Amino acid sequence: MATDALVAFEPRKMPIQARSTVTVDAISEAAIQVLLSHGAERLTTTRVADRAGVSVGTLYQYFSNKQSLLFAVLENHFNKVASRVEAACQRARHKPLSEMTKEMVEAFVDAKMERADISVALYRVACEVGGPTLVKRVNHRTRKAVEAALETAPDIKSPPDQFAIEIMLSAMGGVMRSLLESGPSPATVRKAREQLVLLCQSYMAAATAKRV
Amino acid sequence: MATDALVAFEPRKMPIQARSTVTVDAISEAAIQVLLSHGAERLTTTRVADRAGVSVGTLYQYFSNKQSLLFAVLENHFNKVASRVEAACQRARHKPLSEMTKEMVEAFVDAKMERADISVALYRVACEVGGPTLVKRVNHRTRKAVEAALETAPDIKSPPDQFAIEIMLSAMGGVMRSLLESGPSPATVRKAREQLVLLCQSYMAAATAKRV
């Protein structure tokens, strides 16, 4: 049985001084750069440290191992996307279900596309680095935000249950993954965005008891 | 840019003799066993060969390298799922859209769940082994089958376009992936199956011009 679910992905030490924060950021950014330029399996801690302009030792002072570095990068990326969706949910409060869904989906797509290259690169490492755990965590957070927003929709009697929202979120994730990995043209992205909106809208409508 | 996407994942030779086929199957099966028992990163060619009861050398006689072995395993798994969906599409011909969709989705979910453990294990290797390429290929095949079935649905004027079907398939993939990676209870699976049917039904309905 694979037992690596137990390893600690958390960073080794919280940087306190300003200098440290800079270093940590430089390392994280370097990891992304290396990921983009060399690919997931050519990403080595030494290469990342080089790119970041620090020594390997420094890297290991802030990240207990390669996995925890990649985990941090992944987490950061997911958090950014989640924040964007949360913000959209905020803005969409009290709007009708259909519009609310639209804004949420569009925020999600736009956030993913904004750093499309990073998203794709991260798909390659996610599985080796606790991706599922992280996805679960982020989906939970996002689901809460969507749920809260849905409560305020004026045109529905009782909102879709948690489970339905989770289904929707994972469907969105699947669609975006396929899309991003196909290296789509802007036109394709636009079309996919529309369709994803439609998909979520129709599912939300179907999963909801409408107010008369 | 990572350039190892170019390597040949195809098996080294087409085994014609019966004995070879047996060996190839044994190796493929062993790969799955090792994947399940040791995890993706502890899967070594030597271990697979051991488990298959052959020598490493023999393994390399049938698979040009580790990637092509894993690719073959992955392909086989995907093909099985695709076949099940295709069969469902055949059976559902001339049924109404909603029912057709139901059967297709249920076939997909059931096929994935049948060897849930393998599915999960393969998620871990897919990214290192040309997963996206394969997914694209399989989705294309599946899409053709769905498309053909939809042509026969009596209650729609013009079926959803290719793009919509691809969106639906990737949504299904995303939902199943999330589900499988969460180690779901049978009850959860049942519920998810229902919801996924609903999701696809409502999307198909929305993406279709209905016949009056």
Added chain:
Amino acid sequence: MATDALVAFEPRKMPIQARSTVTVDAISEAAIQVLLSHGAERLTTTRVADRAGVSVGTLYQYFSNKQSLLFAVLENHFNKVASRVEAACQRARHKPLSEMTKEMVEAFVDAKMERADISVALYRVACEVGGPTLVKRVNHRTRKAVEAALETAPDIKSPPDQFAIEIMLSAMGGVMRSLLESGPSPATVRKAREQLVLLCQSYMAAATAKRV
């Protein structure tokens, strides 16, 4: 030939101020604690400094390198044991050979057992840190003390020569090392103590010209 036997093991500076002495002691004590809790190969200068409540930099202000720190700890331990034996030799002056030997051996055993854990831990580092040199030095000092005591024994004509005493001391060291490393029960220690007394007594008697 290994040439690192030449490095200076001596502490970097003689601390005169009281605060310094406190710091040096804290570091030495911390080294022992780390040795006991983490083992010899997990002992790092950073860990010792942490345990001592100072920074690594401070550690290096008082000990020129890791070896010199461990050397100091070792030396301190050996000196304590040697002092106990010397004191016993003092007390045993003018007593008969047999009794004198008994007291000396018992002092040695008791001194070693008093901090048995430390003794064992130090065996692990001794070899990497100039142990033999130190053993030689301490044995020399102890031998002098024993020699001086033997001069006062009333029942011997001429005492055993230097060489015989050194043999005896190294035999005692060997027995204690085996004993300590076996994690002995109190009963075993008691028995070993008796036997070691017997061993030394009989050897001393055999190596001495008795007075008629």
Added chain:
Amino acid sequence: MATDALVAFEPRKMPIQARSTVTVDAISEAAIQVLLSHGAERLTTTRVADRAGVSVGTLYQYFSNKQSLLFAVLENHFNKVASRVEAACQRARHKPLSEMTKEMVEAFVDAKMERADISVALYRVACEVGGPTLVKRVNHRTRKAVEAALETAPDIKSPPDQFAIEIMLSAMGGVMRSLLESGPSPATVRKAREQLVLLCQSYMAAATAKRV
């Protein structure tokens, strides 16, 4: 707490083919050579493999890690010494206690001195590699041989007990260690040999009930 007592020191794989045996021996011998020429802390697996004329990979095919390699070397050395002592015990059967002791001690000293350089080099690694465990095991074996021999001594009523023999063996070990680490002249060795014989003889006599 140091927990490395649990690691497996046993070799990874029993060489079956002749070629393998040659390789294993070459590696073991190379380890000794490196130990002598570079010292314990400059001994690296890479260096040993180089010296043995094989690749590191080959080394690791026969020894699961550095420790197990050194353990094997240590074990081999100890076994040689033990065999020599056992042989001496065989030859000394039915001789008087004093003569028996003499032959046994001399066999021990001679065996150790025969490869004095190796003995000294191994003291440096023993502690990091399960030395105590091994010493215990070898002492047990040697003690059995001595015990059996003593049973045949014609001039003693009841032989010294196990414990006394163990004391004697560890005393011998301690004396030899001190001697070897001092880099003694041949004359010194001769003298030490005599004294060690005397020490053991007198102790054995004292610990024995003589036959009238």
Added chain:
DNA sequence: CATGAATGAGGTTTCATTCAT
């Protein structure tokens, strides 16, 4: 004097792959 972030050489170990038997 004290700090602790940074260094980077160098160690151990793995594992895909080859090729002589």
Added chain:
DNA sequence: TATGAATGAAACCTCATTCAT
């Protein structure tokens, strides 16, 4: 064809030590 011993590049990671603050 099958074998499996040998290969060796290359990965990860540690830790003694320094030096700017």
